[in-house]
């Protein structure tokens with residue numbers, strides 16, 4: 001018989017989830033599960049609709065990373081058209097994709113996780129949020145707001161709207177970049193660079209206070225998966241899939257994204273609407289892998305831009321590769337923000353970036369298309385089939401943070417075993433278990449194609465079912 | 475149309491509070507069956523959030539650690555439609571504890587994308603998502619999970635809604651304009667600010 005603790009909902013994450021912990025008679029945590037509680041059914045209700053609606057429709061899977069869905073869906077539609085996207089359109093799509101990675105990473109780091117990092121895991125829960133941070137660390141909180149704003153403004157300059165812009169379309173983008181917008185965006189770069197430079201100065205020393213968390217927040221061997229290019233630098237838009245093992249050996253150097261079904265399987269667990277992808281050659285659950293910023297930094301030789309490369313070198317000097325602790329996703333996010341800003345500047349200065357040739361037009365020429373990109377949280381796959389009229393007959397999506405499902409479950413078990421014990425539960429213990437999830441930054445709105453929230457009610461039951469301890473966190 | 479200015483909670487709280495009662499209006503935000511885009515638009519108010527924090531207390535929201543929806547909330551912004559049994563329980567609870575309930579965004583106002591599954595029904599969706607032959611252990615997850623409603627519906631189908639703010643999502647300026655008016659005790663006129671699908 002076991003006792004059971006529920007953490008419901010997990011807060012300051014992007015989406016709706018509950019955690020249950022099962023303790024044995026000695027008060028030791030035996031099992032931990034992340035339950036993701038909603039489902040929206042995009043795979044089904046897009047059936048029968050015209051393929052060209054997919055980018056704008058699929059973007060509504062998630063308002064936090066809609067651009068990722070625009071990119072992956074449009075790439076799948078490019079394949080249906082069998083056209084070559086004009087090079088300038090590809091560059092413009094890359095800029096928007098990077099802008100979104102910046103804003104999404106800033107959201108996780110500053111708005112959601114910094115309250116734990118700067119105020120402490122055991123701090124007063126009523127103050128442990130962005131507004132508490134505005135009181136205690138106003139400059140840091142403002143930096144976070146401004147950095148997220150930078151990413152959102154770039155998206156708006158390009159697509160006319162911050163959330164759900166309709167600008168990335170099958171065949172390219174639907175409007176070229178104007179000179180005025182380019183100048184405005186370039187003008188915003190120095191301030192954004194200054195913020196991330198500052199953050200990369202104060203954050204690494206702070207990690208000394210989180211030794212136990214670094215040790216136990218999802219710190220274990222696993223595979224790492226992500227897109228890779230031939231230069232060995234960070235790649236968020238194109239390329240092949242690379243798979244690395246926990247010793248840093250590449251076990252698959254370049255898998256064709258279009259053949260994802262050959263090497264990625266999905267398992268269903270009875271207690272979560274979120275499916276569990278795994279690397280097929282190793283089977284389930286041994287094929288557990290991690291994706292996202294930490295995986296990407298483990299996979300590349302270097303970032304590819306000077307300041308980010310310097311930051312990566314400093315990171316790996318302290319935490320040699322491959323970095324296995326999921327707590328260090330936070331650090332990886334900052335390095336990717338730096339890369340994103342530098343790379344956007346390079347792309348904006350590209351001599352062809354103002355070209356007016358930004359879209360290829362065609363009727364559908366193929367009946368199947370697959371689009372893969374790196375979303376803020378990892379590899380994202382959209383896969384469509386259409387009939388002769390261009391109506392969708394099948395859609396499948398493997399969502400970035402869903403890839404981490406097995407690893408997140410392992411991570412909360414590891415942290416819960418370390419921090420949660422005894423008959424009396426302290427709020428700070430449970431906040432740490434939630435903070436593991438925050439470190440992974442799952443976008444659960446995305447992964448289940450859903451979202452929601454409800455009160456935290458923790459019950460600790462004795463083996464005979466008696467209520468031993470009850471805690472409402474408010 | 476005018477509404478009473480925001481006052482502190484009128485009902486006495488059950489136990490005397492050790493801290494002085496806040497005189498600031500109590501604001502809450504929640505996401506039900508939506509994509510979080512309306513909440514992202516709320517955050518897109520950027521530095522206006524700092525002003526907002528000075529004018530109202532954010533007593534419940536996915537970005538703060540309050541786990542139970544509190545009593546005596548003055549304004550609640552609700553994103554998303556009613557998609558499962560839990561959403562319904564939550565909105566009924568919120569309505570009982572909120573003075574002004576705002577449907578924020580097209581999903582809350584009309585059902586929008588969230589309601590697109592209605593024409594298929596729950597069973598075919600679960601079969602499509604969890605019973606494909608390619609899956610390992612295909613089965614519908616049921617343990618500790620809320621059941622999906624056969625029909626996704628907008629908020630006003632199940633509770634009274636005081637203000638509708640369409641848009642997918644309504645942009646940050648519209649949200650700021652609404653909050654400004656509501657916090658001053660006026661009902662905002664949205665005709666110039668937003669529309670469906672904007």
Ligand code: SF4
Nearest residue numbers: 508509511579580581
């Ligand atoms: S209205 Fe649009 S932005 Fe808001 S939750 Fe619905 S789909 Fe997302």
